[in-house]
Amino acid sequence: MKRLKKKPNLLTCNTLINGLVKFPSLHSIRLGKQVFHDSIRLGVIPQTSTFNILILGCCLEGKFNEAVSFIEKMKDFGCFPDNVTYNTILGHLCKKGRLNEARDLLQDMREKGVTPNRNTFNILVSGYCRTGRLNEASKVIELMVKNDVLPDVWTYNMFIDGLCDGGRIDDAIKLRDEMENSKVLPDVVTYNTLINGCFAVGSSDRGFRLVEEMKEKGVVPNAVTHNILVKWYCKEGRMDEASERVRMIEESGVSPDKVTYNTLINGYCKAGNFSEAFRMMDLMGRKGFKLDTITLNTLLHALCEERKLNKASELLTSAYKRGYLLDEVSYGTLIMGYFKDGNADKALNLWNEMKEKEIIPSIITYNTAIAGLCQLAKTEQAVEKFNELLESGLVPEETTYNTIIHGFCREGKVEKAFEFHNKMVENSFKPDVITCNILLCGLCSEGMLEKALNLFNTWISKGKAVDGVTYNTMIATLCKEGRFEAAFNLVSEMKDNNLGPDQYTYNAILGALTSAGRMNDAEEFLSKIVEVGNFQGQSLQLAEKNVQSSESPKEFDPDSNACSKEIIELCNSRRYKDAMRIFEESNQKGVALSKSAYIVLMEGLIKRRKSISKAIK
Template sequence: METPTSSSSAPAESDIVRNIVTVITSQSSLKSLMPYIPLLTPSLISSIFSSASLFSSPNTLLTFFQWCRTHVSSFTCDGNSLPSLLTLLPCLFRHNKFSDAKSVLLSFIAADRLHVLHNHLLHPSSRFPFPSKALLDTAISAYVQYRKPHLAFQIFKKMKRYHLRPTVLTCNTLLNSLVRYPSSYSLPMSRQVFDDAIKLGVIPNTNTFNIMIFGYCLNSKFKEAMMLINRMGDFYCLPDNVTYNTILDAFCKKGLLNEARDLLSAMKDRGLLPNRITFNTLVSAYCKLGWLKEAAKTIELMTQSKILPDIWTYNMLINGLCKEGRIEEALKLRDEMQNLNLFPDVVTYNTLINACFEWKMNSMAFELVEQMAEKNVERNAFTHNIIIKGLCIEGKIEEASKSIKKMEENGFSPDRVTYNTLINGYSKSGKMAEAFKTMDEMARKGLKMDTVTLNTVLYNLCEERKLDEAYGLLHSAAKKSYSIDEVSYGTLIMGYFKDEDVDQALKLWEEMKEKEILPSVVTYNSVIGGLCKCGKTKEALAKLNELIQNGLVPDETTYNSLIHGYCREGDLEKAFQFHNKMVEKSFKPDTFTCNILLFALCNGGMIDRAHKLFQTWVSKGKVVDAITYNILITGMCKDGKIERALELLMEMEEKKLGSDHIAYKAILCGLTELGRTEDAEEFLSNMIENGKLPNQFSFAASREVTSGVQGEKGQGVVANETRLDYDSSSVAYSKRIGDLFNEGKYKEAMCTLEESLKNGIAVKRSTYITLMEGLIMRRKRTSKVAW
């Protein structure tokens, strides 16, 4: 055989084709073709593929095609290799080499960035043979496998236009891909393929119907799914366990347990017995709803049906128990698993460890970590993240940070969850510098901090009054690809309100709206509450109107904030007018509302009106709390109505509302103010004897104040005691009282205590206890002498 370089003149194209065909059909290695590479143009290669001598040699053609794709640079261009591909494929189909044909198509499609093959299949050129049914059918499967179902759908439509009938397998492959494709057009396209396939004469099988039922269930179209079961008989198909399990799973995920039970009955009526998937689906649904008794009964029924629960069954039930804090029962269930030779896996241990941390059983959590190692159950990334979270909950932040190294040693890279957990831990423990360092490390690794963590950092910066840093973090978020939401802005807005920087708070409010971040009722409540606290109730009322205009519904917090705002400004009449007006508009006052109005009335010296409000409230069966009583008892004592205050204290104790130092101190101050020293002494002695002296009791004669609407939901009017530090005056009074007591001058000691109360100076707790014990002993001695 003559090589291209052995002749003085250039060989003819026909000679080259003949020589190459000889090489590739012989036993020679394809390395012999290397000298021909400069001569192998796309047209020459196409001529080789069209050679009559290769017509019945599909394997030879396939090998040569693959060799050209890897060795001939011009042939790697999709457009250049298309003619050869279209010549090769019919040969493969003629010899029933459908698997090889699909593999060739897949490799071609992977490199076909310009979709030249797809364009040819939709718009065939006269230069090439018209695409056969086999080619179009196989191309649909190839495009589906390459995750391009929309392109496969277009080829299917082409087949329909030419009345070419695809195989039922191809239809099922396309349908399965379409129903799972994340697009709003997926279901309509699936429905079209299903209907068109039947029109083309494709006879659907049970699998076809199951795929369509799955698609309908994914879109919560249960009526259509059930109707398909009825259509199956038209094509001599019978529903199977997959059919019913698919709909059952969809019903359960939506919490439609009654419908699920009816479906089970229909399933049994058709003679189909529930399998393990059926039972596990039910167990999962019951556990998610917290119906653990039903879940346990289902497992019993499962065993009665001679279907043994698997590890997945037990893991679901353990997870359900853990969510309710029933850790002991969950641990017993784990032991039960082991008795059945079902060995707890990493999911079992992760569930238990996480639950122990959630329910403050930290020592048990770490014990389970050790057990996990003893049982040779290898940790996964979730295990490491749970342990890090647990250490952060315990406040062991440095240990949590070290755990990341251990995680990496075990072959797991810290992920977003790991870093977000650690940043949360640092933020909540006030270690903001470490939080920022961790954020930088996270960014260097290309990981993104989530919005919840960002908001936690913002919150803690605001709590530490580092508003400039919080502002900088919020405005650098876009550059760092952090996602910010209305909570991010709301957190910083509240921070500025607490700092009484109303202008900056409102500036951020406007900026948030300019960025089209829509505020929720919670954010509106933050602004309304903040304005009210800063004495801008009129502006707060304007925000209420804006809230309503934006289609939002105000809640109790909204109204309570405004009522409290009027009260803070001393405009009680407006507060009551606003209250009454809002009640007419379906506002339902709660305990916080009552406490706000009661405090305002008591603070304004309108004790009788406050008492009347209290009686009206209670007579309507509405809830009161310890704060309600504290406010009223304090008001009564200030007004000199000690007896009534003592009656309220007894009532408070009868209702088991937890009488506390605020009520006791108010009565003590009231008795002292009235000069009823002996009654004050007796009252204090009774407190000691009955063990009612609270740990936080201080005897500063300062008045209690309400703190306004607070908390995450903006609720809670609470009475806070003004606490004074033990300064030099306190130390002096404590020493003087102690000296008088040691000298047996009890009356003088009591008078000194009264004087400290009047001057608003707190005495040491130890001094008070010593004095009270002495008074009790004195009373006992007096009683014995009298006897």
């Protein structure tokens, strides 16, 4: 059309831009904008909907300033922003946790005379719930009601999700009952949210009961419901049951989707079963699902866990060239990998590379970088990142503050830790039990036991929650100082509060008695705990955890070695088809390959996609 200088109609033009914008590939959004400019040149008169699609594209790329600038540009074409325009930007800002910017935009929306509708309110509710600010979410709901807009199933579902995220599963279920009373019927999303929430807090029984309950009430489980169950089995390391569940999904007539496969791939990688992970990736492709950013990120994660950072970095670069969308998770994964490897320079270089690509880090990625810097005793640099976070419009979390406080404590800068703690309070964040434990640990390791005891007593007298770690920290330090009586008082106090004692408590006491040369007391203490049976149970648990067979014995089989080597060499010279042939042959022979061989095969599956320059032509 462009070549023939034919004017497309508006529908053709909008459809094409919409397709490009929504097709998740590296250059598709840029192409969408190009189609827009070409169409204008060919004489098409755009409408608000055209701009709304372009604005969606900007939002998907995280380019919010450009999205907002389109609102002004619209006027030149006689178009005016509507609810869709504002809701699109508001929704994506909220999704990214940029609530301050969302609030400003809402103001602008009102000034331009566009009335917020139910979607607008729901978007705000979801934004606040997502960031755990449930009080503010309730205020939005009150405002909704005042504006004669009644909360609907979406509003309830988002609030239920917020409650579940905060571990308040009982409140979430109460709200479900409340919505039923208000004649808003819970739907499959309500149940999925609750089921997921139950599994997240470890109440799997309740989760399974809810699955039965939804069926009884005539709410049909969908792929998401099944995926939540599959995820749970994977998390528990029960991979056989996970794959059995997938078989059941297929039998029940629901098709496993991309998420199902990505969940399984992740599960197998975490279980160290790279052969099944590879098989799933291959199957995913065969079933017509494209390997996407998530699949890529899962593999990146696995490579980082295996400490194969060069490979991970090379995969990131080649995937980019092949048109995969890299996101902040891709970068965050590798950044964390480098930090764990002690390589702050490479981690920070990647951070800059991410920024250059205009990929905007979320609070989680900031937390990753901040934690990485703190672990490498670069807490001052972590504070700089923290300030950068604030400037970017993101809201920090308790974790963010705790990480930095911990960093200062680890460096022995307890005073600075307390300064940052004060900053946390000034900014209306509530120090939690973790903050308390970090500060206590900081004081104790700097020999300020009296100050630690003061803090401990004040904390308890304020009625704030403590846990086993709090007690163990104090008990260990008291023992080290030889104040065994005070330590034992705390042991019985922690027993009264059902917080222990556990193996850490026993180890602290035994260790201190031994190093004080009180061998008889130590032995007596040991026999006492063995009598009670606690210690045995604990140590048995530890022993079980330590049993891991990472490499299967079959790997030492000469056939396996030869095949693995050949596959790696073929993949390195990009002869993936030949590598697959060897893989299939060895599979038939029942020869297991080495972990590395499976990893290169997985990389091969990712890299086999045509490179983006070829795809555009």
